[in-house]
Amino acid sequence: MVQEKAIVIGSGVAGIAVAIRLQLLGYAVHIFEANHYIGGKMSAFEIKGFRFDKGPSLFTLPELVDDLFVAADKNPRDYFSYEKLEKACRYHFSDGTVLDGFCNSEKLAAEIAQKTKDDEKAVLRHLKNCKEINDFASPLILEQSVEKAKRFKKLNPFKALKMLSKLQLNKSMHDVHAKRFKDSKTQRVFDRFATYNGSDPYRAPGILSLIADLEHGSGAYYPKGGIYSIAKALHKLAKEIGVVFHLGAAVEEIIHESGKAVAIKSKGQEHQAGIIVSNADVRSTYQHLLGNLPTNKNLFKKELSTSAMVFYWGINRQFPELDLHNIFFSDDYKKEFQELERGNLLVDNLSIYVNISAKKTPSDAPGNSENWFVMINLPANTEKDWRKETAKIKKSVIQKLENILGKEIEQHIICEEILDPHLLEKNTSSWQGALYGAASNEMLSAFTRHSNLSPLENLYFCGGSVHPGGGIPLCLHSAKIVADIVANKKAQKNA
Numbered sequence: 001m002v003q004e005k006a007i008v009i010g011s012g013v014a015g016i017a018v019a020i021r022l023q024l025l026g027y028a029v030h031i032f033e034a035n036h037y038i039g040g041k042m043s044a045f046e047i048k049g050f051r052f053d054k055g056p057s058l059f060t061l062p063e064l065v066d067d068l069f070v071a072a073d074k075n076p077r078d079y080f081s082y083e084k085l086e087k088a089c090r091y092h093f094s095d096g097t098v099l100d101g102f103c104n105s106e107k108l109a110a111e112i113a114q115k116t117k118d119d120e121k122a123v124l125r126h127l128k129n130c131k132e133i134n135d136f137a138s139p140l141i142l143e144q145s146v147e148k149a150k151r152f153k154k155l156n157p158f159k160a161l162k163m164l165s166k167l168q169l170n171k172s173m174h175d176v177h178a179k180r181f182k183d184s185k186t187q188r189v190f191d192r193f194a195t196y197n198g199s200d201p202y203r204a205p206g207i208l209s210l211i212a213d214l215e216h217g218s219g220a221y222y223p224k225g226g227i228y229s230i231a232k233a234l235h236k237l238a239k240e241i242g243v244v245f246h247l248g249a250a251v252e253e254i255i256h257e258s259g260k261a262v263a264i265k266s267k268g269q270e271h272q273a274g275i276i277v278s279n280a281d282v283r284s285t286y287q288h289l290l291g292n293l294p295t296n297k298n299l300f301k302k303e304l305s306t307s308a309m310v311f312y313w314g315i316n317r318q319f320p321e322l323d324l325h326n327i328f329f330s331d332d333y334k335k336e337f338q339e340l341e342r343g344n345l346l347v348d349n350l351s352i353y354v355n356i357s358a359k360k361t362p363s364d365a366p367g368n369s370e371n372w373f374v375m376i377n378l379p380a381n382t383e384k385d386w387r388k389e390t391a392k393i394k395k396s397v398i399q400k401l402e403n404i405l406g407k408e409i410e411q412h413i414i415c416e417e418i419l420d421p422h423l424l425e426k427n428t429s430s431w432q433g434a435l436y437g438a439a440s441n442e443m444l445s446a447f448t449r450h451s452n453l454s455p456l457e458n459l460y461f462c463g464g465s466v467h468p469g470g471g472i473p474l475c476l477h478s479a480k481i482v483a484d485i486v487a488n489k490k491a492q493k494n495a
């Protein structure tokens with residue numbers, strides 16, 4: 001029997017995942033990727049012997065990656081492995097307090113009780129609540145299509161209200177944390193989970209507190225060899241089961257007839273397919289590939305998640321006081337987010353994230369050196385020329401790190417690369433350089449991301465800019481949701 005062809009536009013983590021799932025459903029899958037490398041935001045590079053993961057660094061829910069290998073009847077451990085971290089993150093405050101974000105709840109509660117004004121019971125109660133919300137909300141919202149998730153609206157008003165109050169949609173994340181914790185340090189530790197999807201803890205609904213359960217309930221993990229090993233492993237699996245990769249092959253157009261997507265155009269040539277999945281940012285897909293469809297104006301009006309500036313530094317010494325993941329908090333977290341909301345950046349009030357994969361993979365940095373991935377939040381906006389601000393931002397970042405660590409840093413930077421919103425948009429087509437598509441700052445954001453369905457029959461969306469959201473775990477959910485929709489349609493057709 002001739003296999004029906006499916007085309008995936010983009011080889012981000014969700015693109016490769018959906019390609020694997022469609023190939024397993026019996027389609028002959030072709031991935032068209034604009035870059036000459038796979039992985040999209042999840043890519044890697046080397047400078048002067050230092051290896052860097054370019055985008056994601058924090059890894060949770062590894063079982064979602066394993067699931068792809070299991071689905072293909074393979075042993076995931078033959079492709080990639082990971083270890084559970086004892087500490088998800090080390091938090092640094094300007095008064096010199098260093099707080100370890102242990103993955104184990106009891107250890108975290110004891111650490112917070114020792115370093116802040118909050119007690120163990122408050123932390124344990126909070127983590128228990130985060131787990132309850134996660135257990136309740138994940139299958140309901142994150143693991144199924146937005147169309148199914150929205151069915152809660154059809155519940156009777158009493159049930160719907162009960163559900164809304166359970167999900168803490170009517171309070172901000174910060175309100176939830178401020179009610180439960182006295183100390184602004186504890187509040188910041190839990191507020192910062194809003195940044196996992198580029199949102200603002202002072203506006204994002206309380207439901208997002210559940211993200212803490214990922215690190216402190218299920219745990220944070222480190223994939224052996226760094227995050228890029230995930231993309232490499234999925235690439236290997238995809239090729240083994242027959243997915244064909246076309247690299248350096250940007251898609252120029254999605255061709256449709258009578259409301260049906262029928263082909264794509266790449267390098268001026270048409271390629272027909274029964275199923276087309278866009279893993280490219282949904283806004284870029286509408287703007288650049290579906291230009292002849294009426295534009296979905298609401299989509300473009302939605303607030304975007306944050307973007308970032310990342311400094312990749314080769315550092316010619318080691319810093320034992322730093323862990324794999326570190327956050328240096330700003331003193332006025334609220335102000336930092338207020339400025340981001342206004343599209344600004346207060347360079348003297350930045351929170352800084354430092355990831356050093358060489359702490360786990362020493363070969364990522366030569367000799368006694370370290371590879372620093374230093375990231376700050378920026379508004380998603382490529383109309384503003386952030387490159388003009390780079391020197392100012394860098395100076396402020398170095399000053400802050402030097403002040404808190406009490407050590408010289410600048411003189412130890414021996415090589416550097418920089419990522420900014422413009423490059424992010426150029427390299428991955430992420431609209432305005434947003435890391436996670438739309439922000440989740442509204443009460444019902446979880447139900448209002450762009451669907452995995454499109455206005456065209458046979459065209460689907462999957463990846464961080466659509467339902468259920470950005471970040472590796474949600475991207476993998478989106479790939480499964482799309483494959484499930486396609487499988488159901490196929491079953492109906494064959495029935």
Ligand SMILES: Cc1cc2nc3c(=O)[nH]c(=O)nc-3n(C[C@H](O)[C@H](O)[C@H](O)COP(=O)(O)OP(=O)(O)OC[C@H]3O[C@@H](n4cnc5c(N)ncnc54)[C@H](O)[C@@H]3O)c2cc1C
Binds near residue numbers: 011056249
């Ligand atoms: C700096 C940074 C830090 C992050 N940190 C974390 C983290 O710690 N943990 C976490 O879980 N997540 C993190 N994320 C988010 C995470 O990386 C993304 O949510 C995820 O990788 C997005 O994957 P995706 O499948 O949606 O596609 P993307 O990675 O966005 O890839 C889309 C692909 O489509 C291709 N494409 C676009 N248009 C076309 C076209 N016309 N033709 C052909 N190909 C096209 C692009 O070239 C790209 O390869 C981070 C992201 C960044 C940038």
